[in-house]
Amino acid sequence: MPVPKALVDATHKRPRGRPRKTLDARDDGNRRQALLAAAAQLFRRKGFSATTTRDIAAAAGMQSGSPFYHFKSKDALLYAVMEEGMHTALERQRSVALVPGHAGKEPALQLQELVYSHFEVLLGPGNDFVPVMLYEWRSLQPRQRKSMATLVATYESLWMPVLSALHASGQLRAPVGLSRLLILGALNWSVQWFDEKKSASVQDLTDAAMALFLRDC
Amino acid sequence: MPVPKALVDATHKRPRGRPRKTLDARDDGNRRQALLAAAAQLFRRKGFSATTTRDIAAAAGMQSGSPFYHFKSKDALLYAVMEEGMHTALERQRSVALVPGHAGKEPALQLQELVYSHFEVLLGPGNDFVPVMLYEWRSLQPRQRKSMATLVATYESLWMPVLSALHASGQLRAPVGLSRLLILGALNWSVQWFDEKKSASVQDLTDAAMALFLRDC
DNA sequence: CCTACCGATCGGTAGG
DNA sequence: CCTACCGATCGGTAGG
Numbered sequence: 001m002p003v004p005k006a007l008v009d010a011t012h013k014r015p016r017g018r019p020r021k022t023l024d025a026r027d028d029g030n031r032r033q034a035l036l037a038a039a040a041q042l043f044r045r046k047g048f049s050a051t052t053t054r055d056i057a058a059a060a061g062m063q064s065g066s067p068f069y070h071f072k073s074k075d076a077l078l079y080a081v082m083e084e085g086m087h088t089a090l091e092r093q094r095s096v097a098l099v100p101g102h103a104g105k106e107p108a109l110q111l112q113e114l115v116y117s118h119f120e121v122l123l124g125p126g127n128d129f130v131p132v133m134l135y136e137w138r139s140l141q142p143r144q145r146k147s148m149a150t151l152v153a154t155y156e157s158l159w160m161p162v163l164s165a166l167h168a169s170g171q172l173r174a175p176v177g178l179s180r181l182l183i184l185g186a187l188n189w190s191v192q193w194f195d196e197k198k199s200a201s202v203q204d205l206t207d208a209a210m211a212l213f214l215r216d217c
Numbered sequence: 218m219p220v221p222k223a224l225v226d227a228t229h230k231r232p233r234g235r236p237r238k239t240l241d242a243r244d245d246g247n248r249r250q251a252l253l254a255a256a257a258q259l260f261r262r263k264g265f266s267a268t269t270t271r272d273i274a275a276a277a278g279m280q281s282g283s284p285f286y287h288f289k290s291k292d293a294l295l296y297a298v299m300e301e302g303m304h305t306a307l308e309r310q311r312s313v314a315l316v317p318g319h320a321g322k323e324p325a326l327q328l329q330e331l332v333y334s335h336f337e338v339l340l341g342p343g344n345d346f347v348p349v350m351l352y353e354w355r356s357l358q359p360r361q362r363k364s365m366a367t368l369v370a371t372y373e374s375l376w377m378p379v380l381s382a383l384h385a386s387g388q389l390r391a392p393v394g395l396s397r398l399l400i401l402g403a404l405n406w407s408v409q410w411f412d413e414k415k416s417a418s419v420q421d422l423t424d425a426a427m428a429l430f431l432r433d434c
Numbered sequence: 435c436c437t438a439c440c441g442a443t444c445g446g447t448a449g450g
Numbered sequence: 451c452c453t454a455c456c457g458a459t460c461g462g463t464a465g466g
Contacts, residue, residue: 031451045355046355047264047265047266047355047356048264048267049263049264049266049267050265050266050355050356052443052444052445053444053445053446054443054444054445062451062452063451063452063453064444064445064452064453065445065446065447065451065452065453065454065455066451066452068445068446068447069451069452070451073445073446074444074445074446135352137409138262138263138264138267139264139267172429173428173429174424174425174426174428174429175425175428178417178421178422178425178429179425179429181406181407181410182403182404182406182407182425182426182429183403183429184406185402185403185404185405185406185407185409186399186400186402186403186406187399187402188402188406189398189399189401189402189403189405189406190398190399190402192354192402193398200395204395205395207391208391208392208395208396208399209391209399211390211391211392212389212390212391212395212396212399212400212429212430213429213430215432248435269459269460269461270460270461270462271459271460271461279435279436280435280436280437281436281460281461282435282436282437282438282439282461282462282463283435283436285461285462285463286435286436287435290461290462291460291461291462
């Protein structure tokens with residue numbers, strides 16, 4: 001698969017100013033973030049293994065060896081992308097699930113908020129980090145995989161009490177554990193087919209999901 | 218990621234007999250099928266790009282150049298794996314959906330049969346072909362992708378009349394188009410977490426999915 | 435289907 | 451963060 005030339009801006013010039021003498025560039029985080037964003041986009045489009053560190057460097061306007069100044073290895077870059085994705089997801093989730101009034105709302109409304117923010121994190125513009133996390137597990141080393149699994153378990157744990165309440169009230173008929181797996185699967189798969197240019201919005205998706213999963217809401 | 222040594226059976230000896238003089242080995246299809254099975258398993262476990270043609274050759278008991286006697290390229294091997302997966306899926310689907318009495322059954326029962334056979338094709342033992350198809354789209358060339366899309370569209374088209382009937386009867390509340398995408402997503406994601414050694418069976422999954430998606434059945 | 439091999443590319447590093 | 455480079459590996463091929 002050819003690499004789109006547009007990713008490499010040949011006319012780009014790095015800032016000409018000499019680095020401040022007191023500190024080298026390590027502390028500004030600017031270039032590191034550029035590498036992360038480039039890596040997320042490329043890992044998502046081509047997969048981890050098919051993406052070269054040279055692709056990433058070029059997309060961030062660097063030379064081929066420079067990513068290794070910021071990251072110890074290609075693996076470490078992948079892990080950093082996923083970690084950033086999970087931190088975004090956890091923050092967004094907390095912003096809806098841990099606000100004071102939330103636990104008092106109807107369970108169906110709580111689920112709707114979880115579903116909506118999940119779609120947003122998955123499908124929002126520039127959110128390549130979470131899709132990479134979902135679809136590149138294989139490429140992680142065992143230690144990294146365990147570490148990511150912890151973050152994911154934290155994220156998923158907030159769904160359980162909501163689903164249990166819905167099951168108790170009869171609005172959710174399927175077993176709670178399998179429901180969680182099937183529901184999250186339905187949502188996660190949307191990264192394969194969602195097209196922001198087409199008709200359905202994140203709100204449309206949320207409404208459809210709620211109508212599909214719950215008896216009434 | 219290290220390649221498990223167990224895949225390469227160092228003590229394996231190819232049959233010593235000289236090839237029949239009238240035809241070379243091209244016609245028996247035996248070695249070709251061994252390559253396909255090995256490729257499916259490795260593509261699934263490590264991904265297309267991280268799998269080398271040498272991995273595949275070794276897993277099939279061949280030397281490194283030999284896969285190219287059977288397949289023009291690594292790409293062609295991937296496509297052949299996916300094609301076999303889709304043919305399996307289409308056959309299985311036809312065996313439940315196109316039998317004489319099927320169209321007369323209740324729509325909920327028709328859906329249940331579709332869901333069950335979908336899970337079977339996805340999760341059955343040795344069925345690495347379909348998961349590779351689902352998760353390696355990126356690695357196909359545009360022409361191959363279009364060709365696969367046709368097969369997938371054929372497969373999915375059988376779901377639409379069933380979902381429409383369920384929508385009309387009120388058993389499925391969400392819009393039919395989005396329902397199809399969300400339902401198939403929920404099923405397809407199961408390849409990420411299903412473990413045949415653990416409790417839930419394909420029948421359990423089918424029951425849970427039906428309870429999750431339909432109002433009553 | 436094997437042997438022997440090629441050209442290209444890749445992750446990573448030393449030294450500045 | 452760049453330059454220059456290395457060792458290893460990879461998809462694929464010629465000739466049998």
